[in-house]
Amino acid sequence: MQSVIERCCDVLILGGGIAGLWCAYHTAPKASVVVLNKGSFAEASTFWAQGGMAAALAPSDAPEKHFADTVAAGAGLCDEDAVWTLVTEAPKQVMALWHIGVPFDTDDGQLVLTIEGAHSVERIAHAYGDATGRAVMETLPRAVEQRGVRLYERATALQLLVRDGAWAGAFVLRDGTVELWRAKACVLATGGCGQLFAVTTNPQGATGDGVALAFEVGARVADMEFVQFHPTALAVGEVPRPLISEALRGEGALLRNAKGERFMPRYHPRAELAPRDIVARAIFMEMQETGMPYVWLDITHKGEEFVRERFPNIYHACLARGFRLGREPVPVAPAAHYHMGGIRTDLWGRTNIPRLYAIGECACTGVHGANRLASNSLTEGLVFGYRVAHAVDEWLHAPLPALPDSMPVPPSGYSDWQMLRQIQQTMGELVGVVRWADGLTAATARLTELGKAARGLATRWVTTAWLIARAALERTESRGAHFRQDYPASDDARWRVHLTWQIGGAPVWQHPPQRHQEPVHRLSNRQDRRNASGE
Template sequence: MAGLSFALRAGSLGRVLVVTKKEVVETNTNYAQGGLAAALDPTDSPQNHIQDTLDCGDGLSEEAVVRRIVEDAPRFVRELEEWGVRFTRKNQKILDLGLEGGHSTRRIVHAKDFTGREIERALVAAIRKNREIQVEENTLLLDLILERDPDETQAKDNRCLGAVLFKAKENRTVICWAKTVVLATGGAGKIYLYTTNPEIATGDGFAVGYRAGLTLENMEFVQFHPTCLYQPKLRNFLISEAVRGEGAILRNQKGQAFMKAYDPRGELASRDIVARAIDAEMKKSGDEYVYLDITHKEEAFLKNRFPNIFSTLLSVGINMAKDSIPVVPAAHYFCGGVKADISGKTQLSGLYAIGEVAGTGFHGANRLASNSLLEAWAMAAYAAEAIKGESGIGNREAGDTQKGFVPVHWGKKDLTGLDENALIAHHWDEVRRLMSNYVGVVRSEERLKRALRRLSLIREEVEELARNFAPTCDLLELLNIVEVAGVVVSSALTRQESRGLHYRLDFPKKENRLALPTEMRKGRVATVPLAGSPLEALRARVSRQRLATGDQVISKKQSSRDTSRQCC
């Protein structure tokens, strides 16, 4: 959503290239069920929405960022409808507003229970009609091209000149020069074994920014959605928060409702509280899941309000009007990211980060339900405005881009491919199990240090593979998830308190003195000058293919990986 909506806005500024890891429709947004939060009801107000967002952020939200985005939310809903998005309505004049956890009233604008898919449909249709926008599918972002060596220059004194890309189907590395690069790469749910995210969410934008010397902020705040379906035949299937908003009750396997014992708001408490409550119930009983029960609602209502969830559950033998739904918490959303302002500007000149990959302080220590689509749309709008105000857009001469620095991995000649993927698959599985076992809903110093020690060894082995073998999609994504996992663990160790999504058994209380963002920046990175490297030889070929014609590069998060994963 962030990448495509930015591309549509930026099309009037010059040629735009959208780089996507898989097909253009395969995005995190496409899987979003809930909706977009906006104070539209006469009994609601932006101030109420602001307060709910700040309360959920648990003392770490940037109030100025929250205020601007939330106050603009009603305008953004109207914009989405103008782009052709068909939201669910009560009648011609009134939108149907849903209720979700953490919200004090109904304010969730939605398209049944497939809001993300509907937004994506409208945006992709508009993209395909726009001649100023070129889409390159099955193309991975490897790294950024920097003007100066990041080991010798602080990010604020450096500049992004473009990106190194990997054409997956052609198995070759290319470069793309750009006046402005915009990261819209989504999150990193796939660093965990159990996640609501699709296979594409391997943290590429986080890792690329980190290697370029950028600060990653608040990476310990990983949101676990309380209700991911526990079913071996379905992967990553989320049971929307809106189901609880319509009255669903969480029960343990004895049939006992338990949420009121943890929070007076019950099932409508914020996600961090509900996820920890479920985790506590599962640990107490030894069970692998709890139940979400909405059998007291009429089948006709459930089919109409949740057509996607109803039909999907029915396909695995669960009738939500008659059967309770087995659910578990699963990694869902990163509240931190590449440090950026509200318009997406990063510390690195020429580089923007928007959507989930960006760390703006909007979510603080915990994201309020249905604020993510709002943030994605808002940041795309603000980024386009900021770039429009910059001088010299579209005036880059070819001679301006003859030198730059890229990580040494992509500067070696005559690298051969791995004979087999067994080692990559083993490391991939080990990282995700480590993160799920030691860096999940509940953490401790002992667990975190154990995870960090093992991750350090895995990182050494993976970086050696990257140095000595030709890049593949699986190897590139493994390199990124190891990088991101290490940052998450280090950030979690640094924050010696419990706040929002971050709960430490050894530091169970919130400390007012620690109401500050956690910041992580990579140490020395081995780089190679672009001039004279094998990448340079590809420049002419890239230009002839029109792959480097854009004034903006959007790395929109996609993936070619299709690993097997089950929620049990």
């Protein structure tokens, strides 16, 4: 093997958003921890999160209610054990984040909680009004570093190594040089894949690297077809597109088509407050019908002053692009936003590869099912980041794993942006909000061709994109965020299953596990009784 610089630590974390950093924070006291992040920390999706994080913290709330809302949004595909873990552990984790200094919005010393679409009560903790992610990323990296964790920006994982089926190391491009990183355990926390689509809210680093890296060494991936499209990204020619939070619709903003007509009441009884996937599809249909690349979001009845105060960051993002939100309607269109699928893990972030863990958006714990409930993903990063910080204990007293007998040639760190454009075009045209068999077949064929020519990181982007398109073709029904024009109905009898993929194998169908504890309706009744009795 040509010589590469070799580096070691106890726990190697690839990706420095909320999940990777929270995991690092809790692992650090007992082990040497390194976080490698592809771009700067300000480029993680976490930095851009607006609304906040969900946790049952209000007196009127309970984990049972958070559970019921999450499962309802997940359209029959949530793993109930995972959801229960999320909702019961969320309050403690959000409070812990507050205590390390994240400046959550408060009133009289108490967290201010707000409500978002499909939540039944106020449970979203937020910071800087509508810039929660920025508050997290201004605080967390510093706190992690103070615990002795080494953080490196512009360090990109290129390839994972396995020996005897267990994780053994990673090739990483850092400052233009390929290095070999060895550790006792590795945690993938590389975020989402919105950048594989032409129109997205996700920052540049969200190219689904972690999913492909893990898949290539034999990790199982699941629910790949479920990509959530946010209905209202500002329709400007930028990548990523600025997000216009659904909290505006919560405040009464209306959607109008190119003719100025309000259209949502034709699609759903809850009109603008219908679930995200329904609003995204309705906007898509209206755009198709009118031939315009956007519809209008109109909150003029509230006035500019109100909008500037309530949504300062969104207001200024619009203003910077020439739109006076609150004074005039602004153009919006759906954009790829969140990936429910990813590397299949258990409730402790373990993949099927010993020593390899996955957390955050690149993982699939089954918590989101076919559709994520708003503001559950930051919370997921905290809950499962914390859990993996404990799970890695199982390797801390083991020696470093040996390297493979026959080491591969260190990979190229080349990023083929031209190829990324082609992937984005394919995914945007054929694997978007509305899908159909011929389009998906064409997409997989095109991606297979692109894969033959791909080099360096582009091979990973093609792999993740192909898995999404292929899984979307396989699932001949519509469910949650996955809508097939040729199969517009859900088919519970056949398709209430996760599609799980492993390299070299056919897809495996897995029924979502139900909760092992008491059924939720009994818990809810008990909770209601407790509330009624004033306990």
